[in-house]
Amino acid sequence: MSTSSSTSTAPEVLIEADPDVPTVRIVREFDAPRDLVFRAHVDPELVKQWLGPDSIGMEIDVWDMRTGGEYRYTATRDGAEVAHFYGAVHRVNENERIVQTFGFEEMPDAVSLDTLDFVELPGGRTRLEALSVVYDFESRAGMLASGMEVGVNEGYAALDRLLASLTQDRT
Incomplete structure (x- = not known):
């Protein structure tokens, strides 16, 4: 499975499931410097502002990145x-880079090992390359069926808005 989505106002998100290995690869570019994109992933106050679909809020119990x-x-x-x-x-x-596991209590057998690479691009831009490896194809199918694509797209749109605000605050 390979999907991508694009609108005239949002950069393209590549979500790709390898047919031979139980992985999901997500690639997205941001109009913000690498240090800000990274900070938005490790600072809990920033993470709460963008992670996941628009209809979902977040209560952080522990965030020690x-x-x-x-x-x-x-x-x-x-x-x-x-x-x-x-x-x-x-x-x-x-x-x-961040290397972490990602678990979902409601699907305890679908824990993934995730690697997030923050690639510096010319012009103060950043490409985020994420690779999730799960135990088997069934677990990956559960990940993909859980509405992951909506959460990724809406979350990254919110991250774009947050990064624009943080970038503006620097000037």
């Missing part, structure tokens, strides 16, 4: 808990 750290948060809709996520942070290279 450093090598050896961990995270746990609850997704909420209209004040009700709808999903619980957690992970271990295996490696953080400042402004370059």
Whole structure:
């Protein structure tokens, strides 16, 4: 499965499922410097402003994005808990890479190992390349069927708005 989405106002998001290996690859470019895109992934106050679909809120229990750290948060809709996520942070290279696990309590067998690479581009832009590896194709199918594409697209649109604000604050 390979999908991409594009509108006239949002950059294209590549979401690609390898037919031979249980992985999902997501690639997206941002009109912001690499350090800001990275910061938006590790600062819990910023993460709450963009991660996930528009209809979902976030309550963070733990957000320790450093090598050896961990995270746990609850997704909420209209004040009700709808999903619980957690992970271990295996490696953080400042402004370059995050390697973590990603677990969804409601699908305990679908834990992924995620690598996020923050690639500096000319003109103060950044490409985020994320690769998720899961145990089997069934787990990957569950990930893809969970509405991941909507969450990725809406979340990255919110991240664009946040990054624009942070970039403007620097000037």
